[in-house]
Structures are given as structure tokens and as C-alpha cells.
Amino acid sequence: MLNGKTLNKVRIGVDLGGTDIKFGVVDSDNNIVDKWIVPTPKGCDNITDTIAGKCREIMQSYDVTSVGIGTPGLIRHNRVTAFNLDLNAFPLSDVLTEKIGTPVKMSNDANCAALGESAEGAAKEASNCIVITLGTGVGGGIIIDNRIYEGAGSGGELGHMCIQHNGIPCSCGQKGCYEKYASATALIRYATEHAQANPDSILAKKYTANGSKLNGLMIFDSEREGCPVAKKVIDIYADYVACGINSYIFIFDPDMIVISGGISNAGDLLLDPIRAKIPFDIPLKAAQLKNDAGIIGASLLN
Amino acid sequence: MLNGKTLNKVRIGVDLGGTDIKFGVVDSDNNIVDKWIVPTPKGCDNITDTIAGKCREIMQSYDVTSVGIGTPGLIRHNRVTAFNLDLNAFPLSDVLTEKIGTPVKMSNDANCAALGESAEGAAKEASNCIVITLGTGVGGGIIIDNRIYEGAGSGGELGHMCIQHNGIPCSCGQKGCYEKYASATALIRYATEHAQANPDSILAKKYTANGSKLNGLMIFDSEREGCPVAKKVIDIYADYVACGINSYIFIFDPDMIVISGGISNAGDLLLDPIRAKIPFDIPLKAAQLKNDAGIIGASLLN
Numbered sequence: 001m002l003n004g005k006t007l008n009k010v011r012i013g014v015d016l017g018g019t020d021i022k023f024g025v026v027d028s029d030n031n032i033v034d035k036w037i038v039p040t041p042k043g044c045d046n047i048t049d050t051i052a053g054k055c056r057e058i059m060q061s062y063d064v065t066s067v068g069i070g071t072p073g074l075i076r077h078n079r080v081t082a083f084n085l086d087l088n089a090f091p092l093s094d095v096l097t098e099k100i101g102t103p104v105k106m107s108n109d110a111n112c113a114a115l116g117e118s119a120e121g122a123a124k125e126a127s128n129c130i131v132i133t134l135g136t137g138v139g140g141g142i143i144i145d146n147r148i149y150e151g152a153g154s155g156g157e158l159g160h161m162c163i164q165h166n167g168i169p170c171s172c173g174q175k176g177c178y179e180k181y182a183s184a185t186a187l188i189r190y191a192t193e194h195a196q197a198n199p200d201s202i203l204a205k206k207y208t209a210n211g212s213k214l215n216g217l218m219i220f221d222s223e224r225e226g227c228p229v230a231k232k233v234i235d236i237y238a239d240y241v242a243c244g245i246n247s248y249i250f251i252f253d254p255d256m257i258v259i260s261g262g263i264s265n266a267g268d269l270l271l272d273p274i275r276a277k278i279p280f281d282i283p284l285k286a287a288q289l290k291n292d293a294g295i296i297g298a299s300l301l302n
Numbered sequence: 303m304l305n306g307k308t309l310n311k312v313r314i315g316v317d318l319g320g321t322d323i324k325f326g327v328v329d330s331d332n333n334i335v336d337k338w339i340v341p342t343p344k345g346c347d348n349i350t351d352t353i354a355g356k357c358r359e360i361m362q363s364y365d366v367t368s369v370g371i372g373t374p375g376l377i378r379h380n381r382v383t384a385f386n387l388d389l390n391a392f393p394l395s396d397v398l399t400e401k402i403g404t405p406v407k408m409s410n411d412a413n414c415a416a417l418g419e420s421a422e423g424a425a426k427e428a429s430n431c432i433v434i435t436l437g438t439g440v441g442g443g444i445i446i447d448n449r450i451y452e453g454a455g456s457g458g459e460l461g462h463m464c465i466q467h468n469g470i471p472c473s474c475g476q477k478g479c480y481e482k483y484a485s486a487t488a489l490i491r492y493a494t495e496h497a498q499a500n501p502d503s504i505l506a507k508k509y510t511a512n513g514s515k516l517n518g519l520m521i522f523d524s525e526r527e528g529c530p531v532a533k534k535v536i537d538i539y540a541d542y543v544a545c546g547i548n549s550y551i552f553i554f555d556p557d558m559i560v561i562s563g564g565i566s567n568a569g570d571l572l573l574d575p576i577r578a579k580i581p582f583d584i585p586l587k588a589a590q591l592k593n594d595a596g597i598i599g600a601s602l603l604n
Contacts, residue, residue, distance in 0.1 A: 151556055162545050164466060172552075250474075251463060253455060253457035279475055
């Protein structure tokens with residue numbers, strides 16, 4: 001301890017989400033040595049005050065060398081737009097830099113999670129990797145030479161590659177985006193259709209017992225229990241996921257592909273059918289760091 | 303002159319093609335100060351002997367600091383496979399390095415052309431750009447921080463992104479590849495179908511007069527002459543080209559998109575309908591260096 005601070009230099013990683021804000025103190029081995037979660041307040045000013053306040057508080061206890069933040073939304077020219085957080089072309093990192101009194105770096109939350117997986121998770125051995133996050137939509141991050149690639153600021157929007165010309169309309173204004181076919185939302189859509197069409201299946205029974213609602217766990221559990229309908233659903237889904245992965249392999253020839261997001265917890269039940277449709281000798285792994293990826297990645301922004 | 307050599311340091315750029323091999327002497331301002339074209343001989347040994355011989359000859363007249371070569375085919379782990387040139391996982395640059403006695407760098411020919419456009423052509427002002435070559439297939443190159451991105455070696459295969467899940471089968475083994483819909487070959491396919499279906503159109507008359515064959519020039523000439531059928535064909539084609547470009551913008555958020563290949567000579571007749579379908583404020587330009595792009599780009603490999 002020196003003046004009440006620990007001697008070791010650490011970094012702060014902030015993972016800003018719609019529900020809560022996660023703060024982590026990350027040491028030089030990329031271990032999270034301290035962690036806090038606070039509810040995300042309403043409004044842009046309250047968000048910045050909350051983040052700045054917590055960072056200043058942390059800096060009273062730790063010798064902090066840098067602060068990085070992962071944010072939802074689109075970043076262009078260092079301004080973030082995330083309507084659900086009341087951020088409209090808002091210079092979040094500049095405002096925080098001024099409030100905290102130390103330089104704050106910012107990137108997209110999916111990019112930060114990808115950087116975390118690249119630095120300390122599934123892709124630790126890969127210099128170039130593509131991390132694809134299967135969630136409500138499809139996000140992800142492009143890691144080149146162990147750094148986030150974001151182009152002019154909003155690169156890495158991996159869910160908006162078109163895989164079906166004139167396909168399903170997407171909120172981005174385009175049609176046929178990857179995320180309309182390969183998100184966890186899409187998996188649940190395929191499963192619901194098949195459960196309704198096959199009312200005697202194990203999948204349909206879980207669907208009915210749960211008030212006509214399915215989640216990812218139920219689909220993979222059904223397959224584990226031998227349900228051929230669930231197997232078919234996962235196969236249809238894997239085909240769409242693999243379609244995008246194969247495109248990303250042609251584009252990037254990466255060292256590795258990492259799948260993250262809640263359904264990546266299904267492990268090889270999800271990954272094996274995807275692997276079966278990838279004709280390349282490139283490893284496909286599930287993310288390892290789960291919720292910590294964003295904090296570790298944000299702390300590594302520079 | 304010093305010992306018979308010019309004093310200024312120059313680089314050799316070699317553009318290896320199926321028909322001929324182009325050699326250029328490139329100065330520090332990226333001007334091609336000397337140039338030779340020789341027919342491509344048959345067989346791997348003859349190709350390497352021809353390239354090495356010409357480079358050694360050039361090095362007797364010029365103070366050469368580096369040699370770079372652009373080759374067709376797929377490069378992985380510094381070995382090139384281009385069946386039409388009898389190259390099968392062949393360590394072309396290593397063999398040339400030994401034969402010439404100076405380090406030879408190698409990349410894909412489309413990558414070299416992209417690097418040339420980035421260094422001295424349409425994308426000179428852009429650090430990050432995507433060059434899309436519309437030819438028999440669709441090729442291209444990814445330029446990040448003014449350098450070629452090629453991942454483990456074969457990145458930048460921009461024509462094999464899937465834009466139509468389960469679409470037209472491609473020679474790569476996948477279905478629905480961008481190049482099946484956005485190559486010059488595809489444009490001529492759309493035009494041929496429309497000419498046959500509209501025998502009174504200006505386009506159909508050119509088609510018939512040319513022995514039931516169309517080329518890109520005839521299609522754009524027809525539009526210039528007011529042919530609504532040609533206009534519709536170009537619009538259909540532009541929609542597919544833009545579909546891929548929009549995906550690449552979401553993925554890379556580049557500073558610029560450059561279109562190269564023979565049909566880019568149509569200029570705004572081709573580019574304007576594409577631009578109309580791109581909802582982003584990112585410049586779309588035609589390539590400027592034409593056949594010299596590959597030589598200049600190869601000379602810049604490092």
C-alpha cells in the first residue's frame with residue numbers, strides 16, 4: 001500500500017448495459033481483482049455521472065493506469081448512438097475523460113467482449129479471430145493482430161451481412177441480414193414452428209408445459225433427451241450459422257472462430273452440427289469468459 | 303549512374319497472370335519507370351526461371367531494393383495453389399528468393415491490385431478500403447491501415463461471401479456466393495435473358511448482331527442509347543452488387559469502396575445505380591490504375 005493505494009498498477013474495465021453497469025479492476029495478468037455491478041440509471045447525464053463517480057471511487061483505492069468502456073450502440077467518429085440509453089451521437093468517452101480526469105477509451109460492447117476472449121479466453125492462441133455473438137440479434141467482433149478492428153468506428157457489425165438477398169426485413173433497413181436467421185431469436189422461431197407442427201414431440205411438450213414459450217435450454221435439453229424434432233431444428237439453425245461463418249472465413253481467413261452468447265453454453269451440442277457444415281480446417285470454439293469478457297476487453301482498449 | 307546502374311533506388315513489381323507476366327520497375331513515387339510483358343510459360347519450373355531471369359536482368363540496370371509478386375490462386379502458409387499455372391502448394395516466393403538472391407514477397411493478384419489502388423489510385427486518401435473486382439468472378443482486396451489484410455494467407459476472398467442461402471452453386475463448393483450474382487459474368491447472364499425476352503429492344507439488336515453474344519460494353523452502350531431493357535438489367539445487377547457492398551460496409555466501416563475490373567470503365571453508368579442502393583455516406587469510386595495496379599501493389603509488398 002502507498003498513500004492507501006495498492007502498489008500494483010491496474011486497469012478499469014466498464015461494461016455499460018441496458019440493465020446494469022459492470023465495473024472491473026483488472027490486473028496486468030488480466031485477472032479481475034475487484035468487481036461491482038450497479039443498475040443503469042435513466043438518462044445520459046445520470047449514466048455519465050454514475051460511471052465517473054464509480055471510477056473516481058475506484059481510483060482512490062487502486063493505482064489505475066487506464067479506463068476503458070464498452071457501450072451498446074453504434075460508434076462513429078468517437079460518438080455513440082444507443083437510443084435505449086438516451087445516447088444520441090454522444091461523445092461518451094470524451095465526457096468521461098473530462099469528468100474522471102484520466103483518458104477513457106471506448107468501443108462497442110461486442111467488440112470489447114471479443115477482445116476479452118482474444119486476450120484471455122477461447123482465442124488466446126489466435127492473433128486474428130472472429131467472435132460471433134448469438135443473442136437477441138447477432139453481434140460480434142473482429143480481432144486483427146490481437147486488436148479490435150472497427151474501421152471508421154462501427155466496423156464489426158457481423159449480424160448485418162446479408163445472407164438472403166431480399167430476405168426477412170431487418171431493423172437496420174436492409175433485408176436478409178445474418179441475424180434474422182442465426183440469432184438465438186431465430187433458433188427459437190424455428191423451434192416454435194416445429195413444436196407447433198409436431199405436437200407429440202418432446203420439444204412440443206416442453207413448449208406446452210412452459211405456456212407456449214421456448215428458450216434455448218429447452219431446445220438443447222430436448223435433443224439430449226432424444227427428440228428428433230429438436231435435432232432437426234438445431235440442424236436447420238446450424239446451417240444458417242455456418243453459412244455466415246463460411247463467408248467470414250473466406251473474407252478473413254482467421255486463425256479461429258469463437259461463438260459467444262447464452263446459447264454457446266450448449267457447447268458441442270450446438271458447435272458440432274455447425275462444424276459439420278464448415279469445410280475449412282479452422283477451429284470453432286465456444287467463448288470461455290462469459291460475462292467477464294466485456295470487462296476484460298474494455299480494460300484492454302488503447 | 304554508378305557501376306552502370308541508376309542511382310535511385312527502385313522496387314520490382316511482378317504481376318503473374320495466366321496469359322502473361324508483367325514486370326515493372328517502380329520508383330519511390332510509385333511511378334512505373336520501366337515495364338516488360340512476357341508470355342507465361344508452361345509449368346512451374348519454367349515460370350520461376352522466367353521470373354527469376356527477368357528480375358536478375360533488371361537488377362543489372364537498376365538498384366533494386368525489393369521484389370514483390372502478385373499471383374493468382376490461393377495462398378496459405380506462404381504456398382500458392384493455382385492449378386491453371388501448375389502451382390500446387392508451391393512456395394513461389396521462397397523459390398524466387400533463392401533464385402534471385404534477394405527477398406521476394408508474394409500476395410494474391412487481387413490483393414496486389416487493391417494495394418496499388420490504395421497507394422496511388424482511387425483510394426489514395428483512404429487508410430481502410432475495400433476493393434471489389436467485378437470480372438469473370440468477383441475478387442478483391444481488403445486494405446487496413448494502408449496494408450493488405452490476408453489473415454492466414456487467403457483472406458480477402460470477397461466473391462465467396464454468401465448472399466443467397468442455398469442459392470446458385472459455386473465452384474468453391476458453397477452455394478449463393480456473391481460472385482454468382484455480382485460478377486461481370488452474372489451481368490451478361492441477366493442481359494442475355496432480358497435480350498431474349500425482349501427481342502425488339504436495342505439490347506436485343508446488339509445481341510443478335512453480335513452472333514447471340516453480349517459483352518459489358520454493349521449493355522452500357524444500349525443504356526446510353528436509351529434502352530429501357532438495358533436500364534432494367536443494370537438495375538438488377540446494381541442491386542446485387544450493392545447487397546454485397548452494404549454487407550462489407552457493416553463488416554468493415556471502411557473509408558471508401560473501390561470497384562475495379564473491366565466493367566468499372568462504365569463509370570457512373572454503373573456506379574450511380576449502385577450508389578442509389580447504398581444507405582451509407584461512404585464514397586464509392588471506380589479504380590484508376592487499371593492494369594498497372596497489380597504491378598504497383600506487388601512492388602509495395604513488405
